Amino acid sequence: MFRTLMPLLATQYRLIAPDLPGFGNTKAPPRGQFDYTFDNLYTVIEGFTEALGLNTYALYVFDYGSPVGFRLAAANPDKVTAIISQNGNAYLEGFSDQWGPWQAYWREPSAANREACRASLSPQTIRDWQYGTGADPEKLSPDGYNLDILYMSRPDAEEIQLDLILDYRSNVAAYPSFQTYLRTYQPALLAVWGKHDPAFIPPGAEAFRKDVPKAEVHLLDAGHFALETHAPEIAEYIRDFLSRTLKG
Template sequence: MHSGLSLSSRRGVLTGLAAGSAALAMPSMAKARRTQTPLKEKAMTAVRYCSQRVGEVDIFYREAGPVDAPVLLLLHGFPTSSHMFRDLLPELANSYRVIAPDLPGFGQTKAPPRGHFDYTFDALAEVIGGFVEALGLNRYALYIFDYGAPVGLRLAMRHPERVSAIVSQNGNAYVEGFSDQWGPWEAYWREPSAKNRDACRPSLAPDMIKNWQYGTGADPSLLSPDGYELDIAYMARPGAEDIQLDLIFDYRSNVGLYPAFQAYFREHRPPLLAVWGRHDPAFVPAGAMAYQSDLPDAEVHLLDAGHFALETHHAEIATLMRDFLRRHISA
């Protein structure tokens, strides 16, 4: 049916309608663009769950962040796993490739049983060194916590050129850092008898994991049961206690290496941030301050937290790390 409008008039009307439609669409398009950015950021910070074969060991690890970003290698402690980094990984993954493996004998890593694998710190460092090689990590910053400290510092001594910086979160490298709670372990180191080995078993008990290791000095309202309940479950697996007792005995080798670790600090001068839960029942704040005796520029922050400081203070630790890493490694 004819409208009675001339061709030029109809074109004018259609042009106006098109312009109006475009104007109406612009807010929707802008909104779509705005929503794409958070989705992209969320994808970048999403944690990936992976496995890497190293010899006879299948290493489970968590990874987040761009694959071409500077690398952070996070090494957990006793009696936990990479699960302890579950809140930290997304906090850092916008700017870094963050990788957190489970050590042999811990978490989801599959390693041979005792008698077929040497559960010592040298062996743990050897496997993690192979893991680093397999992933092609030629340069990385270390986050060392508890058992992760002697493992990570062995890597650093072997390849100092690869370590861009160190974050030590209750990761001890000085005798000054020991509390007065090490009696049964020290007795076992001096005399490795069956009696002294059994005297260390209470360190592996559910109550000790929950209330002593996690609970000491921690705000209970901030302490999720996820961490300690998972660690308790891992400890209940067949053979787990004896693997841990082997590592408890071999911990003496780490103390013997403290002078070598300290010589590494003095010679290679890695930028170091010590973030310490001041209420740690095992490693006291003097262990954090001691880093400055070999690294005068080391930055030390004592938090109102316990041994597992990430459980209650992951946001504060992430903030300190971002500032420190921004100043010392490129991102």
């Protein structure tokens, strides 16, 4: 998803965009060898930053990367120079009314409730709901959603995602700790969200100001995958924000 953003920032910053285990081109261990939980995703990414010797960094958090990123920030507050949240939620206010099947699965992790969540992973849902909702179809390249659909066709991909859907409840439980981190350390924070996201709604972006009063919030006429249609605008917000907040 960063294929359009990174060239716009690469002349000014070192950019690193790892795929989480089970996503993109990162190797996905079999479920019997690796528990697909957000704590474990965080552990892998923290190890990744240590292996690269990243002593300081600004974080760009989005969707599933948000609870991973906030775990990383809360555990390493002195390393985080700034946070950019693009539809990356950390508040109950950010949930839309579309989470019913997932919330039912969290409350009762039965086989039937797991199966009810499988529709979230279908090609039609990926194309029309995740990517298409609120996005200008004239600007939306098929490359993004077709690649995600391809990744979801890999062996065990759906089961891995269903494991993570169940464990997403751990992120909700961790929100208070994320908010404590924000209140305590007051990181420079830019929230630039697609305001038509069907999953994470604008009050989630505005909520950052409760804990970080100086947080900068911008709502774009875009959907969940705002970079697919608004990469130049987001890049400009990031350049301006980092030019004013990064030291040295």
